[in-house]
Amino acid sequence: MNATAASTAAPFTTIVGLEVHVQLQTLTKLFCGCSTKFGAPPNTQVCPTCLGLPGSLPVMNRHAFELALKAALALNCRIAGFTKWDRKNYFYPDLPKGYQISQFDLPFSADGFLEVVDPKGAFSRRVDIVRVHLEEDAGKSMHDEAAGTADTRIDLNRAGTPLCEIVTQPDLRSPQEARAWLNELKLLLEYLGVSDCNMQEGSLRVDANVNLHIPQPDGRIAKTPIVEIKNVNSFRSVERALVYETARQWEEWQATKAEMGKTPKQTRGWDDPAGVTRAQRHKEESSDYRYFPEPDLVPVTVSEQQLAEVRSRMGEPPTILRKTLADRWKISPYDADVLVNQGRELVAYFEDLATALGDGKVASNWMQQDVLRTLNERGGTIGEFPVRPAALADLIGRVSKGDFDTSRGREIFAEVLASGRPVADVVASLGIAAVGDDELTALCRELLAENPKIVADVKGGKEQAAAGLIGQAKKKNPNVNPGKVRAMCIDLIRAM
């Protein structure tokens, strides 16, 4: 069935809340000095502390705490002056201490929000944030069931990596909004340098809670049981899973009329290839984590001065930057949105280019039509893009001066990109040289002499007939500016 169609047509509201885990971009783990680098051979980035060996003790990584503060401030959260650590107790082989150091009743921040506005105006949504807290990651279990031995291999390289948990209120109203909001969150965290948000490497993980609010004939709102969806590893999957789950809940509602509270909250795993959610065991949900204050760590106090320092190093978040960019460079909000959504590095590239050209509009056009398109084709980041802003400004400047036209400019751009040579070199090697006025006059006279019919047509008032001369002019000298050829030919004919 077409679930999207169902959700827009159906008489219910989709209610979505998200729980996002983000790995912080620190060099070392949250409570020890081990590297957090992704991809090392298993169990090579470990020490007694993150292995949970007897007698080992945690020591808080100040940098991780500051990154977390940055994220919470940018999410408009209230920062607690006093926060503590708690132990969340459960047994699992990738949790070597038998507990995770987390934050329970006194998270370091709470009560924030992040707004997402659809650039095409489809929606604008402020999502309240319940809390943001800091905790350590567990290791990774790799179940080797295919081999028939049912062995599980444990890699503890990830154990102890700092994680920020961000919990939203159920403020999102559609799968599309959820995806857009996640994109906005990711963008924000990347701008802040808080996380690389790489979902493939697990540095950003999402669980989505969803149910439906269904107005009843008697005016009451029926609420379907909340389902938590796990195992979603891309934003696209989040959207697909929510679309699927919305439709599933609607069908289930029609069949059972089961409401929230009467059945326990259910956890369902997203099966991406199959495109379905599947119920997980109930047992895991009823866990009693026996939280209590972590006695190996001292509480953390945060001063106003410390917050001011973090704020001063925060830079402009995307929401603000979209506006400043549009105002500063006189570009449309839509264009500013496109640029900002590409990340901080691309914005810096754009601003360098615009500054060199002294023209934001032209810079923006080239960014959108040429740089972004090429970047999409080539892959890689703007930082790795071989044509730097100064070179591109040089090229665009020559087009503006009329040395050659835009299409010739694009050819040069492609060649600069391919060869990595300076613009001037490429211009010279392609035999592109500015055509002097005398040279142009001589060329035009030659053309007119060769095309008496066109001359007659123009004389008869059909100026558009001059277009027939452009192609011939280009053959004689590829460097001529078509506009100039046209104008000069018309002038010469009139003077005849």
Next chain:
Amino acid sequence: MQPAELSAIDLVNAVRQGDLSAVQCTEAFLGRIEALDGAINAFLKVDREGALRTAAGIDERRKAGKPIGALAGLPVAVKDVLCTADLPTTCASKMLEHFRPPYDADTVRRLREADAVIVGKTNMDEFAMGGSNENSAFGPVKNPWDLTRAPGGSSGGSAACVAADMAPVAIGSDTGGSIRQPAGLCGITGLKPTYGRVSRRGLIAFASSLDQIGPMARSAADCALIMETIAGHDPGDSTSLAADVPRYTELLEQPLTGVRIGRVAEHYAEGLDPEVAKGVDEAFAVFKAAGATIHDVELPHAKYGVPTYYLIAPCEASSNLARYDGAHYGHRTALKNTGGFESPLVEMYCRSRAEGFGPEVKRRIMLGTYALSAGYYDAYYAKALKVRRLIRQDYLDAFKHVDLIGGPVSATPAFKLGEKTGDPLAMYLVDLYTVATNLAGVGGISFPCGFTKSGLPLGFQLQAPPLAEPLLLRATDRFQRLTDWHLRRPKKIV
């Protein structure tokens, strides 16, 4: 004089001056261990070879005129709850029977850097849980004063080895009295420093907010010597105190004139053995004679100390001991697929823990798990935390009026092995006078103040405000200048 009869301070001086080689010194104590420990069982591991090698290295350096450390050549026995990279570290548990840590505890590192000679690892109650040393998976320790009696616990091996002159000093750990109570029952001196004074890094946790490492020796002066090495800030322990470390041995001279010692009426409540009460009274008289004044003080919440302790300590223990699950190190069951378990993983967990832990450890894990569970947390753990704050406040208030608080260290002298093993509650009460010190996070010291008619040592305890170890040591040292209880030795052990 035989090396075993010298104080730690005299031994260090003798080695420094070349009157005694480190090897001779070490051999003397190793000889005592060989002769006596078969009967006492104070050691879980004796490192004869390693100790003699270390000692020989020190002698070589001394002869070559190279610098040697503050404890050069001094044999030290270390409770088997502290990690040693070159020796097994078992916590007297089957769970860690074959465990060898990849690193030294901060205290062990400091001892080695000071050129102390680690002669072995001492027996204890499993994971430091117990007050008699009968909870060791490797057999109980016998009290050198009467081999049919318990040495106390949990640092029973450390106390017994000093009492029997098998080591001049030992390192213990004290969570609710585990240094002071066995020191009292074995007639030696044991200091439980202020929480955070000695790094807990490498101390295998029982109850993290209460655990503290301290020295056990013949005298307060010897404890002072060891404290100069093991105390100090450790950036690797977030709860370690940053305060400077005083020269404890140089702060012993000042007389006790004007020092105010508090006496708590509740300490004389029902259950206090009359001989202990008499010894305690006589000790107060000695302090009075030394120029101190005695004052009645109140610790109104002290009576809740034992129940509070037996919630907080098991709660923390239930979490601290979760890591011993057979997955990564320690004991793992040999049994598989016996049926009746939710999954092979759960079976491995359950069987490994059931086989690896002794009954007292299991009892405390269950107590703690229960008290932290949803629906019980507020009534038990949260309430215990509140009472703990009241107990600490009691101490801080009392210390506005007195400099020290004195009293018995335990209600009775050493009891018979097996006497309390069938009654966990009776066993828990051996901590009656000691747990509040840990709950308050302050320091305490225990030392001999007499003997029963039958020849068993009697212990006296002093407690002091945070970081007042210099006063605890000075007062005890003064007492020991005026008495000779601490110099008495068991007559014939074997």
